[in-house]
Amino acid sequence: MNKYILVTGGAGYIGSHTVVALQKQGFIPVIADDFRNANPVVLEGLRHILGHETIVHRVDICDKPAMEALFEKYAFTGVIHFAAYKAVGESVQKPLAYYQNNLVGLLNILALIEAFEVQNFVFSSSCTVYGEPQGAKEVSEATPKQLPESPYGYTKWMGEQIIADFHRSAPQLKLMNLRYFNPVGAHPSARIGEFPIGKPNNLLPFVTQTAIGKQAHLTVFGNDYPTRDGSCIRDYIHVMDLAEAHVAALTYLMNQNEGLLEAVNIGTGEGTSVLEIVKAFERITGQPLPHVLGPRRAGDVIEIYANATKGQELLGWKARLSIDDAIKDAWAWENYLATL
Ligand code: NAD
Ligand code: UD1
Numbered sequence: 606m607n608k609y610i611l612v613t614g615g616a617g618y619i620g621s622h623t624v625v626a627l628q629k630q631g632f633i634p635v636i637a638d639d640f641r642n643a644n645p646v647v648l649e650g651l652r653h654i655l656g657h658e659t660i661v662h663r664v665d666i667c668d669k670p671a672m673e674a675l676f677e678k679y680a681f682t683g684v685i686h687f688a689a690y691k692a693v694g695e696s697v698q699k700p701l702a703y704y705q706n707n708l709v710g711l712l713n714i715l716a717l718i719e720a721f722e723v724q725n726f727v728f729s730s731s732c733t734v735y736g737e738p739q740g741a742k743e744v745s746e747a748t749p750k751q752l753p754e755s756p757y758g759y760t761k762w763m764g765e766q767i768i769a770d771f772h773r774s775a776p777q778l779k780l781m782n783l784r785y786f787n788p789v790g791a792h793p794s795a796r797i798g799e800f801p802i803g804k805p806n807n808l809l810p811f812v813t814q815t816a817i818g819k820q821a822h823l824t825v826f827g828n829d830y831p832t833r834d835g836s837c838i839r840d841y842i843h844v845m846d847l848a849e850a851h852v853a854a855l856t857y858l859m860n861q862n863e864g865l866l867e868a869v870n871i872g873t874g875e876g877t878s879v880l881e882i883v884k885a886f887e888r889i890t891g892q893p894l895p896h897v898l899g900p901r902r903a904g905d906v907i908e909i910y911a912n913a914t915k916g917q918e919l920l921g922w923k924a925r926l927s928i929d930d931a932i933k934d935a936w937a938w939e940n941y942l943a944t945l
Contacts (some may be wrong), residue, residue, distance in 0.1 A: 608633045610855065611723075613666050613714060614688030615659075616643035618799040619729070619788055621651060622848035623685060624755035625797070628655055633943050635679055636661045637672065638688065644803065646945060650796035666710040669717075683725035683855050686714050690758065691841045693904070696757035696807060706765070707760035715771050719777065725853055725858040729763055729867065730782040733758040733839070737906045741859040742838070742876065745912035746784070746868045756903045765868070773868040777905040779865050786840035786872030786911050788847050790931030798938035799844075808882060809841070809931070813939035816892045823894060825879050827901035832908055836879035840872035840910035843926035843934070847871055853922035872911025873924040882928070889932050 610627055614620045615636030621643075622636045649788060651659045663925070666688045689707040690696065696703040718726055735744045736751030753759050765782050772780055789809045792799030800866045801810045804820070814820045828835035850871045858865075877885075886895050917923045 607680055607682055610634050611637060611675065611681045611684040613686045613710070615638045615785060616647050616661065616835050617687055618641055619785075619844060619847060620687040621647045621684075621797045622792055622844045623687070623851045624659060625654055626652060626845070626848035626852045628659075630851070630856070631715050632855075633805040634659065636680070637664050637666060637675060638741070639663050639665045641691070644800045644896050647797055647800075649796075650792070652894050653796045654792060654794055663921050666713060667706065669713045670801075672717055674724070674842065676717050681721070681723050683727070683859065684714060684718055684723055685727045685851055685855065686711065687729045687801055689729065691757065692806060693755045693757045696760075699703055700756035703756045703760055707757075708763060712766060713765050713768070716738050719771075719775050724777075724779055724782045725855055726778065727858070728768060728780070728782045730784045731758070731761045732784050732786045732870070732909060732911065733771070734762050734765060734784060734908065737873035738909055741911050742908040743910055745868070745881040746870055746915050769866065772864070775864070777864040779855050779861055781825070781858060782868040783850060783854060784868060784872050785847060786842050786870070786909075788844050789841045789928075790843040790845065790926070790934040792845065793934055794843060794938075795934065798878075798935070798942070807937050808879060812882065812886050812894060815896070816890065816894055816936070817939050821895065822897035823883070823896040825883070825896055826835065826899055826905060827882070828898045830901075830907050832878055834878050834880045836905050837905055838876035839912065840875060841882070841928050841931060842872050842924055843931045846873075846924040846926050850916065850920065850922050853920040855915075863945070867919065869919060870913055871916060872913050874911055876908060876910035877928050882932075885928060886932050886936075889929055890936050916917070922943040924932040
């Protein structure tokens, strides 16, 4: 069996770390990315970490003939499908662009894996499919999904629905939805990481940009929630652990003899509050973090974290790195970015 794995969106934040993890396990990742939300510097970072060039095709995944040519060229063993738009706020402003890119891209890839009989497929889903958990804040894959709050959330929710319907029509294929919680951190070499474009929406890039002086202060969005310190709680997963989860998922799929569809939570199983992140950042880096307590952000979930046992039982995967590791690596990455 050849070892070519198509990684759509492989030049992006999670994709680039997954390329490293795939290569480490002897796979040959083939990136399909048109760099609409990636910085070409990532290729230098990958060269530095891996010691060689990575196969990259600058292609729009919505361009089906161009994608078909890639499937013809490589006879992929598996596909990991990251390429999508991912900003919640922007999706409210540009819903059509989000549905177009995230759904047409997925439809193209599914049609091609069926046509080319690629058996193994992993989809980037999100804990956003659970919405605000009713009752227990720890959610397992059996927790009922809820309708999302944003067009972005709907693209993941619909993506899972499309994959479920596709599975019924092509039951011989092996398909997996990985529901990521909150990816954070960077490769420990600090040569690849996240490149937020414009003002970051996500917490940790905002924290590191504040500490380095790119932002005046962090606003903690709400301190009157019914949580242990009043701020929201999330399950922050180190991007290196997340990358390894993809390799574990792919390996699991490749070892199965029958078609299947599974969803697996990819989180640590532990919740951390915004104020705990602030304190941890100051403790780990020794940097003061200017922050103010501000109003709640519309649409925020109060508290959610993963029940991560299925990942361990099914895939033999569990998170190894801590939030402290993620903060240290994110801070090193922010400092590296300042040198570019
Ligand atoms: P990212 O924006 O860094 O990476 C996505 C990559 O896809 C980018 O390199 C972009 O250039 C590429 N891309 C987008 N549309 C494309 C197209 N039509 N053709 C070719 N390339 C295209 O995002 P990320 O954080 O690495 O997220 C990867 C996936 O994980 C996305 O599907 C995202 O929705 C999902 N996800 C991310 C998070 C998160 O917090 N980062 C959480 C849950 C799920
Ligand atoms: C958000 C999306 C989620 C998406 C994820 C990845 C919402 C409601 N959810 O998750 O669907 O998958 O991004 O892109 O938008 N915070 C601050 N100050 C800041 C930034 C964030 O206090 O400047 C807080 C937020 O209120 C939240 C926590 O930090 O409590 C994490 O926020 P963020 O990184 O944006 O992720 P989510 O909201 O969990």
